[in-house]
Amino acid sequence: MNTGTIKIVWPNGSTSEAAVGNDWLKEANKAGINIPTGCLNGSCGACEIEVNGEVIRACISTIKGPIKGNLKVDFFYDPFW
Ligand code: FES
Numbered sequence: 001m002n003t004g005t006i007k008i009v010w011p012n013g014s015t016s017e018a019a020v021g022n023d024w025l026k027e028a029n030k031a032g033i034n035i036p037t038g039c040l041n042g043s044c045g046a047c048e049i050e051v052n053g054e055v056i057r058a059c060i061s062t063i064k065g066p067i068k069g070n071l072k073v074d075f076f077y078d079p080f081w
Helices: 024-030
Strands: 005-009 015-019 048-051 054-057 071-075
Touching (some): 015 024
Parallel strands (some): 005 071
Antiparallel strands (some): 005 015, 048 054
């Protein structure tokens, strides 16, 4: 379900606009952001990012909305890896 566009703030400080419901990996690619990947089916965790503090697996997640404000993305670092 697409309910509009939302501004995304990437880890390098760049921004882009994306449609709600689009794939995170595709939007990152369009924005020139490389999110590491592995299995591409949600099981390995290589693609984990934080979106407004919530850890998601980018390969199986879509941009959620509606939301007020921006979505801030950070790379997720697992201290046990
Ligand atoms: S690439 Fe393995 S969980 Fe996303």
